[in-house]
Amino acid sequence: GAVVSQHPSWVICKSGTSVKIECRSLDFQATTMFWYRQFPKQSLMLMATSNEGSKATYEQGVEKDKFLINHASLTLSTLTVTSAHPEDSSFYICSAGTSVDNEQFFGPGTRLTVL
């Protein structure tokens, strides 16, 4: 149980285009989803926290207009990188959790490369 999937697992796009990454909780309903970003050989950095049906809460320094997060249902959250640039290339990881389990369950990540 407690499986979280991400789609796609990797994506390559041209500079200036937008990319959407999906995060799904497959066997449970997630009241909260978290989005992280990881640079090579660096730690995961929390970008934003989203609760179903509410606007996401972004960490300091994360551009909310650049990284659009939608948590429309208890099993799906999406991260859209708008007008992507090469510096947005990174590994994006989502996690999902409930206050019942008091734990986050992580997806396998999405590798984004912007050319």
Place this chain on the structure above:
Amino acid sequence: GDSVTQMEGPVTLSEEAFLTINCTYTATGYPSLFWYVQYPGEGLQLLLKATKADDKGSNKGFEATYRKETTSFHLEKGSVQVSDSAVYFCALSDGSTSYGKLTFGQGTILTVHP
């Protein structure tokens, strides 16, 4: 702000060797501490946790003790197996659970050879 520092990897060991991965932290208050493991192609999985000073978390032969005096949470295993090859992340939370904002270390790659 809060931060976590892990020993740099990669760490390469032979099967049945003793493993230590160092982790130290900086935090205000009394954080909870976690070790996560990430196997190839999979998401991070909670390996063990400790929520207060002197607590010892343990799972699958791995152990880590919450040392407030040295602000450390080193991961140890007495005899590693090839199947332990993975990336290990130390993390802290300002709450008593991992359901909230987590601050991660940079991860340590462990490779175990037969």
